[in-house]
Amino acid sequence: MTENTSSEFIRPRLRIFLSVDIVGSTAFKQSHSSSKFKPKETQQTWLGPFSTFYHAFEGLFAKEWGKAVKKNGHEMGQSPFLWKILGDELIYCKEISQLHQVFVCIHVWKKVIEEYRKKLHKKEKSLDLKSTLWVAGFPYLNAEMAFISQVDELSNEYEGEGNTFLKNLMHLKKYYGKENDEPAVKSEKIIIDFIGPAMDTGFRLGKFANNHKMILSIDLAYMLSFEKGWYEKIGKDTYGFKKIKVGYDGRETLKGVINGKPYPLIWINMLPPDGDGLHLEDQLRHQEYKLCGQPKLHVAHDIQDLSKTFLTLNNQYPILPYINNDQKCTDYENPESFYKIPPEHEEKIDYIKEEYRKQIKKDAQEQTSLKEKGDKNENPPEQTPESLAKTLTGNIFNKNT
DSSP: OOOOOOOTTOOOEEEEEEEEEEETHHHHHHHTOOSSOOTTOSSOTTHHHHHHHHHHHHHHHHHHHHHHHHHOOTTOOSOOEEEEEETTEEEEEEEESSHHHHHHHHHHHHHHHHHHHHHHHHHOTTOEEEEEEEEEEETTTSEEEEEESOGGGOOGGGSSSSOHHHHHHHHHHHHHOSOSSSOOOOOTTEEEEEESHHHHHHHHHGGGOBTTEEEEOHHHHHHHTTHHHHIIIIIIIIIOOOOOEEEEEEEEOOTTSGGGOOEEEEEEEOOOOSSTTOOHHHHHHHHHHHHHOOOOOEEGGGGHHHHHHHHHHOSSSSOOOOOOOSSOOOSSOOOGGGGOOOHHHHHHHHHHHHHHHHHHHHHHHHHHHHHHHHHHHHSOOOOOHHHHHHHHHHHHHHHHO
């Protein structure tokens, strides 16, 4: 194995995850299930809305993202990609290199959800959408796991447990390719997954989302709370985004998250304005609010103190999020604190890099040693007739004794 100790791919990354799920999917499938196809049908009756959702949603997302980049593509970074499909749930992911990318992602995503809901309600009134958004930092606190996607590409060196730390990092290095100022070229044979406390929290939060409340993780809500300056200067006029309103439902215990400490539930209001042409469930919600009282809505800035206090109290996880970029955009309020890596995280990441370099060197030395031994076995020293006779005599003597 050729020694390659470059570890630049092991760097801090902050990612935003955007989940959308179909509400009412199980009941819909059960009510439309059939053991037989009807005449002149190519698929079961329940499948149509879901196959349409998978393809039409991604098309709408790509279209809206492209429009946003075209209007102001300055430092937008890599585009979001589909990370995972879990049944009727799609989860997209994007690496964040500037604070405003968080704002654009949320606004574009909100618009896509709203637009697709309208299309969905016209065809299937029993189905709806819900969404959950969160952020996660890597490679410390959360982890990237890389795998070779095809079993037949695996060689003997991957059998058994072995040095899993080194194997994973070697796969990650191949996945990211050569790091430079341009987006990295991914290896088609390597797939990546994400695990860690932030990922678990994001999935736990999903149960509180509904068609009228887009749930945000507390660290993402904190980032969104700095949107005001950007929105007034760029988001409103350049992009034409509508102002986001958020709500707060107190704190709830999330199973297994932060040792059972109640977690703040912050959400973006997804209920359309009251008026003609509303979906029946939206009409019902408005009517309920008229009788019971409208939940108090806030601008994103109002949640800043609460979210910062909660994150400061939890010095292990969750933490104040940070972006790994020495050159922050100065076109809007963009606090320096978002671009400072905590010393203990920097120290841990440096340690991971050093361990990787050590393991690569050790592995290279072992491979060299094995090769040298193999060469000796493949090319034994040439024997003279005298030495060969001596060897045979010794073997016979030892056997007889």
